[in-house]
Amino acid sequence: MNSNSTIMAAEKGTSLWEDAWIKLSKNRLALVGLGLLIFLCVISLLTPWIAPYGYEKQDLLMGATPPSAEHWLGTDVFGRDMLTRIMWGGRVSLMVGFIATAVALAIGVVYGAVAGYVGGRVDAVMMRLVDILYALPFMIFIILLMVVFGRNLLLLFFAIGAVEWLTMARIVRGQVMSLRKQEFVEAAHSLGLSQWIIIRRHIIPNTLGPVIVYTTLTIPSVMLLEAFLSFLGLGIQPPQSSWGLLINYGVETMEEYPWLLIFPGIALSLTLFALNFLGDGLRDALDPRTAKD
Amino acid sequence: MAALLDVKNLKVHFHTRNGLVKAVDDVSFSVNAGETLAIVGESGSGKSVTCYSLLDLLPKPPAKIEGGTAMFDGEDLLTCDKDRMRHFRGNDIAMIFQDPMTSLNPNLTVGEQLIEPLIYHPDKARRQDRATAKLRAIELLNEVGIVNSERRFDSYPHEFSGGMRQRVMIAMALINEPRLLICDEPTTALDVTIQAQILDLIKQLQKSRDVAVIFISHDLGVVAGIADKVLVMCNGVAMESGDTDKIFYHTENDYTRRLLDAIPEGAKTMANRAQSENLVEVSNLRTWFKDFSGPKLNIVKAVEDASLTIKRGEILGLVGESGSGKSTLGRSILQLAPTTEGTVTFDGTQLTGMSPAKLVPWRRRMQMIFQDPYASLNPRMTVFETLAEPLLYHGIADKNTVTEQVQQLMDDVGLARGHMRKYPHEFSGGQRQRIAIGRAIATKPELIIADEPVSALDVTIQAQVLDLILELVERHNLTMLFISHDLSVVRYISDRVLVMHHGVLIEQGDTEHLWANPQQDYTKNLLKAIPLADPKSERARLSS
Incomplete structure (x- = not known):
């Protein structure tokens, strides 16, 4: 144990989050994941300036070529540079992943926490609403939204988030229901703390573990959902692209031009790995029961 | 005659992430047919690990048997293969676990x-x-x-x-x-009257079948009547072993001495501090719950028509077996459980029917200590955060003074100030209960309801926490309702006692008076069932 840092921590009074950061910075795998994610995000942000070609620049005569010195990751059937397209696609995919998941997280956690905590009739009504939304084919829901509000990338993100929060709400509700009966919550009651403070300070922090794990699972599934919607013409439109779309097209031409599938596939898998490593690391880091070193 | 089971120099180590733990370190014992060996020790003493290792029931890794032999009828249990072990488990050695639920x-x-x-x-x-x-x-x-x-x-x-x-x-x-029966705390989860019956049953069956019994327990009182031999363990080491009478009456070991001394006996030395004024008055209180789990709506009458008063400065004991409604009564007084009928009055003000918002200032004046110090502290809050919360929320301290006040609280309950930034899991059970007590007295309450505050603790720790509670009662002029199933503890700490049975308060009286002359049959049985750390009287009771 590094006694120096522990003493300093004790003097400064580290919070849960500071502790979490100390622990996370000692978890090499999680750091690799975090680094990779930051790298991908930075690339995406800088794409308009650093991409080797324009994303819609076609060279129909050249067609699909395997990786070469000019086109590191090859070109697609229209002769467009794959590296450029993956970079542009990453912008859309990462944005969908993060925004839609953030929406799902915000709605799901609050909704689930309230339902689980208040319980009784309120819980019954809130959960039946979730059941109804579950039963509703989400395609219809999204098409409806698109028709009413017009096609808009940001709206698409929210629409996906508005579908994905259901499972999150259920997970959080289950956690909260078992936490609610714990004695430390009852102790908080007997101290006279308000409901909202109890939910915020005593309930939600204790649901973090499963929530983080589920979040890291939601991000990739949201990215694939976007690809599906785009494939149906409800999402983004060519020549714009996303990883999901690239993979979809890649699958069609898998036999002749395998690199059209492999490279976007690698990009998506790398993100997935990074998220999982980071998610596991965060879960451990946020649990005070795991050792600090 | 060779012993049925002869364990020599058993060593079991756990190789964990936090280093090596010597769970059992060089322990030897033997049991003959028809004999009962009691292995006694506090939590973490290695008493269960010893027996689990005999039947190969330990998770390996992290556990590893580092040495020793366990000869059962001429064969070594520690080295036999899996099939042979299954044979032993199926035919010769049986086990009874703690929690029948x-x-x-x-x-x-x-x-x-x-x-x-x-x-x-x-x-x-x-x-x-x-x-x-x-x-x-x-x-x-x-x-x-x-x-x-x-x-x-x-x-x-x-x-x-x-x-x-x-x-x-x-x-x-x-x-x-089986020829050997291993009982791992078989009565710990049971009520005292049931415990007496089960002990009796084990004793009888052993006599009629001539089996050897290993009886694991943390409670010296429980084993006094049934054990022929006792092995006392602490931190994986055998402290002392020998005939029951020798261990109980002529122990030479300091640790055994401490264990025996820690068993609460008789009454406390502190004078009754009760004043004439009633701090709490409860009249005709009913707390009923609706139970929807069955096919029909079932109404559970947890508390039925309870009337009681708690005088300022008094320590009132509330005794009852599990399911008697004693915890619900405590929570109802604090308005933590919804009352159905009747009134609770605190310092002249009626609390029943008050809205949650109006109750907040009253909550400051009455607090609760819970049974399980592992569940009653938020695992994600440090000691500082746990203790600072009530201080800040009720405006007792502000940002500048809060650290100092938390430190004072920690001094008060006997926690080292250096532990302020630690999380609950870094503490032992006794220390955790001290944190919980610190939280309860943080708001300087007048009334504390303690719901089985020591029943999850080891006996030596229990004695320390009981003394801490008495000390705080005196120092802060507290009034206390002390709820427990453990009659010896209640006798030790309370000035007056209430007995509860099936939701009804059936008897009350000054502690020593009640112990001497119980009126109700139920109370008489309850008092008779208390196991004493006195082998002679226990044996007499079991054989009667």
């Missing part, structure tokens, strides 16, 4: 579980058909005192009470006529 499969009938070892016996020649097995099982159920055993054979575990389930577990352990 979780050691039976809820989805199988009791009978089905009982005959399992007979109809699926590893040794094909000894397998029995269903009908024979059933007869045998019913016979055994009769023997362990289950009435109507033929009908009960087809009941599910949830249809049995805790004590009855432990009887079923005993029948299950005996079904293959």
